[in-house]
Amino acid sequence: MHAARGLPLAGLRVIDLADGKAEMCGRFLADLGADVIRVEPPGGAPTRRREPLHEGVSLYFATHNANKRGITLDLRDSADRGRLLDLAAGADILIETERPGALDRLGIGADALLARNPALVVVSITDFGQTGPYRDWIGTDWTHLALGGVLSRSGIPGREPVLPPGPPAYESAAVQAAFAGLLAYLNRLDTGRGDHVDCSVYEMTAQTLDPGFGIGGSATGGVPATELPRGRPDAGRLYPIFRCADGYVRICLLARRQWRGMFAWLGEPEEFADPKYDTLAGRFGASERLHVLIGELFRDRTRDELVARGQERGVPIAALLDPGEVLAGPHFLARGSLVDAEVAPGLTGRLPSGYVEVNGVRAGFRHRAPEVGEHNDEVFAEAARTPPAGPAPAAPAPRRPLEGLRVLDLGVIVAGAELGRLLADQGAEVIKVESRAYPDGSRQSLTGQVITASFARGHRNKLSAGINLRSPEGLDIFKRLAARSDVILSNFKPGTLESLGLGYDVIGELNPRIIMADSSALGASGPWSRRMGYGPLVRASTGLTGLWRDTGVEGGFCDAITIYPDHIAARVAAVAVLAALIERRRTGRGGTVSVAQAETILTQMSTGLLRESLRPGTLTPHGNTGEWDAPQGLYPCAGEDEWCVVSVEGEERWRSLCRVIGRDDLLADPRLATSAGRRAHRGLIDAAVTAWTAATPPRECMRRLQEAGVPAGMMQRVTEYLDDPQLRARGFLREMRQPHIGHTLPTENGPAAFRGIADPELRPAPLMGEHTRLVAAKLLGLAEPEVDRLIEAGVLEETDTKAEV
Template identity: 65%
Template structure:
């Protein structure tokens, strides 16, 4: 990027090689980039950025996404039947299994379209299972498990940053032995810190319950060791740029020959095929390419984009990936064969917004940024409440909700107004009805407003700051949060306890994230059967790495577990 900017003298100091120093002067750097980009077409900037090794992506509108050669070439968008005789272009599914798109197979049914067929099938199946007059079979009583469901599963985790970390963490939480394979020459960006902490809170959340193996995959001996690990493992996870593992001699065909039962899951920014497949990409670039960033703003602010969140795509990618890996493992129990899971992070975004792209296809130009306002009725949106930066969401769905809202805010005059008796009328007079709601909400704190509106039968929710979550009574009642201890951090971390409540499963583990290469010796002994002398020799040759410091927390059991 510095070369692209023309090697500005003000940033010639080698100190700017450090992230901390660049962050300190980010506004100055951004001004230079803005001046460089301002008069250049976005397509030219994207190509030049990719040529220079600088991650750049164009901000696309929904219409541009629908015509994008890359998504069309991959089959990520296709013409689908919406209703009898009606077709539109829409996303075709979250991911690929063994190279085949996993997505909707047919249109949504008309009401009652398959009633006769379903009843006939149920009748045949019931007759085949139970003789006439036989008593129903009662399922056996299920008792809570004394083990986590993925115990005994070994996972080699090459995942980095957020999306890669999250997938492996979800498996580790449920008992899988997840071994993070890493190397100091190509460090996980998630380990970068603005402070001197050895492990950040973000890294601790994303890599809890894992072990760390320091292994140099740029060395042929390291590659051979990885193959031996793969032969003794069940799952391999990665989220590199497509072709990276193949360039190391560790592609699916090679590893599948080593272990036919392997499930290999990879995610990439834009997919492993198509014109853009080799482009670099991170969350902000993915969101721009998928059309999300352009919609995530207030309509009156053409440049007021909100793009500081990792839920889309990273955390969604992790959960979709974990679900697909489990599906593959279940199939392996039937067939004995592994397989591949391939996720394009951009296509996760497309599928999350599928109905918007279908709408844009059927009515071009209809999908635009709408800020805090809904499209089906009014009032719908976020409204300021009493206090500083306090808000409440209100959603009027129909005429009954409107009458209940009018009663709750003591505006019988609005309920009696014939202009506002229908959704169409309220949308036509949106400014008036929103002003009435806003005036009432402005006099109430958000939780009080939510309580009063909910009691009246009006959907409403108080906006929460992140700091409010641990004390939220609903989260507390469901046990959503737990606290995990990371030895390198001064205080326990609030963390997600589980993805869902389960009556018959134990709670997930809450062990700490590993220090880099902290478990190299342990993994090499347990999985590869190496002796200490062999490990020492490989460490000396740079094939293996171990933790640089000999410090160990007094509360550690030697494995990094509390």
């Protein structure tokens, strides 16, 4: 068997039938050490011909299939279908992305695969899921961004919305599918039974990119997305971008100490000396005048100078880099975030290595994607030696696979909250460790609420223990808890836990089975590692902000409201934590997981960055115009600020579109018979599509095009999720109750639909220190008088009933 020594998923075998949708799912598992066998038809997968091409090589295929082995099977042939079943008999996970029912009609659907190997986990990744009224619709990255609530919050207030760059919907869905697949595999290790995991890209987009019913970032100030303005929110005042001598920089002033650093840098202007400006709300109200002063200060200084001075003064700041600068970035090269590698025979380029570090080693690019059928002989020989699967054990009731796991959660803000919540949803006992001296910023609210809907969703199912880690006794209590726990989560500035004496070298000695997962903005090593990092600054440093822009406006940067990549980085960490738990079952030892938000973005931009390295200047902002065919764009619909994405690729969909909009004359035009011709006459086509969409309501526009086989997606707002027929049919949202909020809250359900895994519990999020006494008594055996003493001494903290009621 193919082995990846030293990686947590070594020994796991994955059959990968994915093509064109979420292929990074198998790549991520391969990065973590799984033996991933990519199955293609004899002539090669369609994605081998997917743009962009370089010297005949699909850069998409190269980046998404590295670290895999490759075989060929013709699934239209009965003998080859039998070979697939033979392979499945010795596999742990199978990934497929066919249209719902397609594999069933060939006799190799999930039921047939599970009949052959009852322990197999079948992960089906489809655009809209296996059930529901949209199940047969066709998606693209853009249709999912439109339907998934991202588009409605992307853009400049008062202008048309702007589609984010790259393929973030499918890339993010791939990570969540890997998480769901490993959950089912862990469940199989306990129960002996596999599963069919039904992953909907539409739902995963709505959960992972900018979730309306999950935890929100500082840009919302605790205000639910359902209560944000109907148009594009004016969030640019929170994370403002300023022109300087050689480009742009972005600052991110959230905490009082950060504002004080900026105030001093400005020369302590009298008009901003009032203490009210120490608050986010106070500065927000005066942002227009304040930003004039900052703009004047920055105008004649270079990016490097401003970043250096900002770091000295404690002002979070980052330069907006372009893709070429990112590829040459000394930090990313020093960390191994980017590598120079042979990506196809005879073709070398620079590309992101991968998502995560495990035990101090990057789990990333090891070898190029396979040639067509490159590993046929060895893989089929291995299959011939595979013993038949045993009988299926009795099916247990659905359960949560992380029950019995104890997690100490030091995570804060979005990425930290989300990782702990993902584990708590699956049955882990997650204890949020916090203190009033260093409060979690996600507890703050512009409206003074005791607990916000955002916090409630992001911390559901957790306990809260108030522990002062700045006191010797508090540190001792934490260490005693760590000795009785399985996982520790944190997302502080690199070195923080080590400075407290809580690094892995210390905790690992106390508990060799502990898994410690950390997340940071730019990683725990490298020349930029100690820079203050928030999502908006990470987006600037990785080139994303510069690509995500309204090209019709000077500057035109559009990413201010979004929370990306926090929710994805949390899922990257969750996948790696599950992989470490799987390895611990085999070895008995824990280890470390380290995630950098910057590398999450870079990995999701792998294809574009590889292309940029081979042909400098090709990765540029495209706004709402698709690069490879036409029509691919955003079109106005009947109503105020209503839009629909239409994304045509290939002649069949072009013909269908012309018939729907009643333009057979375009169909007969020889100039438009090829994708190159349509691109050359994009203006003519866009005018024709606009004439039809502008008279059609957005949902009807989407429905009529989809029924004709044309990928289309209306710009859906978060408030419309509640009535979306597909989301309702699939139970995407559930209701939870949270004390101190006078109504039930709609909140997202689990990451996928499973047969053997129960939906998450929906226990309320805790108040600060709400479970301190419970944790002290249950886990540490402390008597009540001792707990009282520790609270009196400020070592432990409990809910302040006067403040919290």
